[in-house]
Amino acid sequence: MLSYVIFTLTLCAIYGLLALSLNLIWGGAGLVNLGLAGFFAVGAYASALATGAGAPVLIGWGAALVVGAGVGLLVTFATLRLRDDYLAIVTLGFAEVIRLVALNERWLTKGSDGISGIRAPLKAELGTQNFALFYLGVVTLVLLVVWALLRRLDFSPYGRALKAIREDQQLAAFAGKPVLRFKLQAFALSAAIAALAGALYAHFQSYISPDHFQPLITIYIFLAVTAGGVGRPSGAVLGAYAVVIFLEATRFMTEWVPGLQPVQLAAMREMLIGLALILVLHLKPQGILPETIPKALAPPSAA
Known part of the structure; x- marks a missing residue:
């Protein structure tokens, strides 16, 4: 039982990093990134390949950060003119491309067999x-x-500029903010954090394959950020822990329902997650920890 609790809490922390990554780009800059699973996979494979070539684990994690940020910049350049639904569709396609590359390029990723024996530090x-x-x-x-x-x-001038872009990028540009540069930086940083989460996951599991990076991961993280509170890092982390713990709890809840096949039990788990999100948003529309925007300072009175 203790091993199961430790495993769940470790997964919570990894999903918490993914939630922070999404919250930065979505809650901060207002860019909908449905390719989170792709950056997660990029980091996992980058670190696994680097350490498999003999590099220390810390170098592998650093490689995941660098490769993740670089891929994030490439995706941003490819979607400069896209917003909202169009950006979401392209990033979702990016994640699927990454998964298919991992599945088919056996010379690099070993395909569906996956990479096993990934070094676990001090194990x-x-x-x-x-x-x-x-x-x-x-x-x-x-x-x-x-x-x-x-x-x-989040509370720095940089964070406030990101949120100004989120609310109205044309107005932010009119105010003199370099919108493109802010988007590039935010997307690269978000992708790097997601890639770091992937690297930590790879060295924890010691095995990765394309099946570990299904689009369902992105959906779970969106659920976490939405339930926790969009635009607030603490809400993103709280939402990630809540979603993972609830996911694991449903494993035991479905055992109370007799006569169902494993596929039906899995579907029931997804239904319970959806119902839980609806309940949270009904009771707390802005999330468990809604974003707090500090009031602007009053201008100094004239002498």
Whole structure:
């Protein structure tokens, strides 16, 4: 039971990073990125290939950050003139392209067989149980660091400029804000965080395959950010923990319903998640922790 709890909390932290990534680009700049699973996969494969070639694990995580940011810039350049639904469709297509490349380019990714034996840091020295606790501490620490940085960014002039672009990019451009540069930076940073989450996931599981990066991951993260509160890093993290814990709890809830096939039980889990989101949005339309926008300072009175 303890191993299961540790596994769930580790997955919560990894999904928390994905939620922070989405919250930055969607809640901050107002760009709908449905390709989150693609960046997640890019980071996982980048780190797995780097460490498989003999690089230390930290170098693998750094490679995931760099490759994720670079791919994020490429996607942004390819979608410069797209907004809203069109951007969402293109990014969703990007995620599927990444999954198909991982599935078919066997010389690089080993195809559907996946990459196994991915190095888990200090697992041999610590043992399985102690490694699980150690890795939970590592991913939680990474989550806290990223959360603190994004929360600080949220209240900075940069974060306020991003939200001005989210509300009305034409007005922000008229006010002198370099909209394109802000979009490029935000998308690259968001993609890098998602790729880092993928790298942490790969070294935790020690095995990845294209099946691990289905579009359903992106849907779960959108549920997490929506339920937690769009535009607020704390809400994104809280939503990620709530979604993962609820997902795992439904494994036991469906056992109470007799006479259903495994496929039907899986469908019931998805239905319960949807119902839970509807309930949360009915009771808290802005999310559990809604975004708080500080009031503008009053202008100094004339002498």
